[in-house]
Amino acid sequence: MSGFIVKAGMALVAVGALLVPAAVRADAAPPPSSPPSPASSAAPLPPPLTDDRGRTLTLRGWNIEDKSHRGADALSAITPRHFRDLHAQGFDFARLLVFWDDLEPRPGHYSARYLGKIERVLNWAQRWHIRVVIDAHQDVYGPAFGHRGIPEWATRTDGLPFTPHPDDWFGEYFEPAVQAAFEHLYEDSDLQRAQARMWQVLARRFAHHPAVFGYDLINEPMGRMRAGEDLPAAAHRIESEQLTPMYDRIASAIRTVDRRHRLFVEPTPIVGEGLPTGLGRIHDPKVVYAPHFYNATMEAGGDYDPAAHWMEAYENAVVGYPSAHHLPVVVGEWGPRDSSLPHMARFYGDALGSLDRYSSGWAGYVWCYGGGYCAVDKDGRFLANKEQTARPYAPAVAGTVRAQHYDPTTRTFRLVYDAVRRPDVSELSAPPAAEGWQVSVRGPATARPRTVPVGERGTILVTTEPGASGRVTVTLSPRG
Numbered sequence: 001m002s003g004f005i006v007k008a009g010m011a012l013v014a015v016g017a018l019l020v021p022a023a024v025r026a027d028a029a030p031p032p033s034s035p036p037s038p039a040s041s042a043a044p045l046p047p048p049l050t051d052d053r054g055r056t057l058t059l060r061g062w063n064i065e066d067k068s069h070r071g072a073d074a075l076s077a078i079t080p081r082h083f084r085d086l087h088a089q090g091f092d093f094a095r096l097l098v099f100w101d102d103l104e105p106r107p108g109h110y111s112a113r114y115l116g117k118i119e120r121v122l123n124w125a126q127r128w129h130i131r132v133v134i135d136a137h138q139d140v141y142g143p144a145f146g147h148r149g150i151p152e153w154a155t156r157t158d159g160l161p162f163t164p165h166p167d168d169w170f171g172e173y174f175e176p177a178v179q180a181a182f183e184h185l186y187e188d189s190d191l192q193r194a195q196a197r198m199w200q201v202l203a204r205r206f207a208h209h210p211a212v213f214g215y216d217l218i219n220e221p222m223g224r225m226r227a228g229e230d231l232p233a234a235a236h237r238i239e240s241e242q243l244t245p246m247y248d249r250i251a252s253a254i255r256t257v258d259r260r261h262r263l264f265v266e267p268t269p270i271v272g273e274g275l276p277t278g279l280g281r282i283h284d285p286k287v288v289y290a291p292h293f294y295n296a297t298m299e300a301g302g303d304y305d306p307a308a309h310w311m312e313a314y315e316n317a318v319v320g321y322p323s324a325h326h327l328p329v330v331v332g333e334w335g336p337r338d339s340s341l342p343h344m345a346r347f348y349g350d351a352l353g354s355l356d357r358y359s360s361g362w363a364g365y366v367w368c369y370g371g372g373y374c375a376v377d378k379d380g381r382f383l384a385n386k387e388q389t390a391r392p393y394a395p396a397v398a399g400t401v402r403a404q405h406y407d408p409t410t411r412t413f414r415l416v417y418d419a420v421r422r423p424d425v426s427e428l429s430a431p432p433a434a435e436g437w438q439v440s441v442r443g444p445a446t447a448r449p450r451t452v453p454v455g456e457r458g459t460i461l462v463t464t465e466p467g468a469s470g471r472v473t474v475t476l477s478p479r480g
Helices: 010-019 080-088 112-127 169-174 176-187 189-206 231-254 269-273 310-318 320-325 344-358
Strands: 059-064 093-098 131-136 212-216 262-265 287-289 361-364 393-397 399-407 412-419 425-430 437-442 445-448 458-464 470-478
Touching: 059 080, 059 131, 059 393, 080 093, 080 112, 093 112, 093 361, 112 131, 112 189, 131 189, 131 262, 169 176, 176 189, 176 231, 189 212, 189 231, 231 262, 231 269, 269 310, 287 320, 310 320, 310 344, 344 399, 393 399, 393 412, 412 425, 425 470, 437 445, 437 458, 445 470, 458 470
Parallel strands: 059 093, 059 361, 093 131, 131 212, 212 262, 262 287
Antiparallel strands: 393 425, 399 412, 412 470, 425 458, 437 470, 445 458
């Protein structure tokens, strides 16, 4: 999405009225600084994401996109600089937006040129050690409604009306023609087969590319509201009765050509207002739950209001499904439209703390060089408060993680884990810092390097001593 944009009007008023506490107000003063309450301690947390070696993984990065260009110019706004700069700031993850309308402009005719452009982008990611999730992106279904995503030839509207909403594009999801198009995608057997084939083409081409980490099967799916339904009821039904079987179909198709990569599945974007998903079990052993983390008030341009307790409601709601189905969580998009508002420093601190509690990682929206949602300006400097996202973390831990925490006050990261007996390597990532970094280790492991120079990104490798086991504590703190 490019944010969950909500204005007064149409059915999206239901999001604010039904899902957001009445206390939401953009001009409210926040209470004294303190972290939001975590999800109930009685609620189990989702399991960690792990690699083929059993190491616990943490992904930190950003979405990368080019929605403006298509055809011969598709993906031309993405350059090696995107991946070089991500790496330089300590990130290791990108969610790459690709579009079905560019891949298959006519039924059964797949663009070799577009596949080559995707591969070129993946090659840049490989060069800069960035893991990539390929996202089959749609906004308001696709080009039939003035956006990108599902091709016009796969758009069936039943002749129903569509009126553009120039100042509220998310409201276009509630136009009758758009809702009919989603219903046909989910229910028409020929469109089901076309979607599955499209994913087979992508997965077959990139199954062995070293930069690919997984596939996000569809961005922010929506659907048709039925008579008598409010928005929460419609979202729950769509997730349960239409998205769950769709994900099973696509998973089965991908597994005919790629059994290795993870499959990222999303609920409807209504989950952003603290609504538990209605998704059922996806019958694949490598599923990752990938909700988005947007708030209606902030997407409409408002400031963060800690007193509204939106973040706590979201966290409590979002952990239920992945915990019940034993799925790791990676948040696929998050970040406000305007990060310069008075309470946004508090927002980033609260959000990063919350994400650390229940997720195995995230991709901010969006790594571009400008204003608004962009992470950085034209010169590569973080926009207001977004520098908080560049902090130390542990991309891979060879053992059972007992604790990991970053203290923004002291700028100290502490990792505690129980090492395995076999020799293996854990990894820590440190962004550039004015003082540099120093590393200390307690337990049966050694770290190299022990210092990171001023202004440089650092990768610290922590190696378990051969045959040793026991608790390891690694601390990364500013030098001096």
